[in-house]
Amino acid sequence: MVDVAKKETMDDITFRSDTVLSDVHLHTPSKRHLMVRLNTVGQPVFLSQFQLLLNKNNQESERKNEKELITENMGHQIREHTMATPLEDVGKQVWRGAFLLADYILFKRDMFRCCTVLELGGGTGITSIVMAMVAKTVYCTDVGEDLLAMCEQNVTLNKHLTEPEGGEVKVKELDWLKDEFCIDPEAPYSWSEAEIADLHDHTTVILAADVFYDDDLTDALFKTLYKITHNLKNSCTIYLSIEKRMNVTAYSRVKMLNFTLRHMDITCEAYNHFRNTLNDLETLQDSKMKYTSEPIKLAFCQFLVYERIEQLELWKIIAEPL
């Protein structure tokens, strides 16, 4: 429960040159965020409620209008997040790509029922929590103890959404820059042998939302995808959301991350690198696995309130043994 004495609201955000802010937080409908605490590195943590507009009749098969906004049977996802963080802490904010992926999961929810799922770069956990409304087990992974603690807190705050369906979110560390899973029992968010075996034996879906903004990290993420899919027992479908952002220099990158161009006829380096790396994966001469990708049309209805701008894309990759 929130300590009333600590309740503060924030209407105006102060921008500094070294901070980034997700548009999701700028455009939260009420424009008000409740500050509940400072995290261990002194950043203010806010509590927001994101509306989940659920209606049993609005699944793929019964959809009437494309891009229809569902307005009945509302539920709420409660979310702790920070705002206006330095670049290395972007995972503590919620990004539009997470909403897009969550929308797709809700739209196709029958397809994900009882699955075992891995999310890479899960951030505050919004996509994993939505997935756990239908899936059996969701391994929500990221790096950084502070971020993973916030994610775990969000999993607890949203048990009302996941528990009725029996879904479980397991928050774990998975660093794309490291070759191995963290199995040190002393380390928080480490993996047990049984969890690693479960992941490899049962995962059929991998998710990652808005994780392509730095070329080195994109390379590391694709390397991780390659390695994990090779270790899975089954074929797997990977869903990746990405928001095209303008080309930025290292100098101005931090300032520009929260800026999305309306008309994108200039280059988007991070996006181009994503497409090239995806192409490399598909054309790889690999004796064990075949990767096939395609963009998913964004003509499905919205279950979450956010602006589905034209720079958002959703990609599907099928990874199957040869």
Ligand SMILES: C[S@@+](CC[C@H](N)C(=O)[O-])C[C@H]1O[C@@H](n2cnc3c(N)ncnc32)[C@H](O)[C@@H]1O
């Ligand atoms: C822009 S945020 C997106 C977070 C969340 N998926 C969303 O859309 O709201 C990028 C995420 O990638 C994570 N990330 C960055 N480097 C990583 C690494 N080496 N290993 C795992 N995750 C990483 C960040 O911590 C962050 O959560």
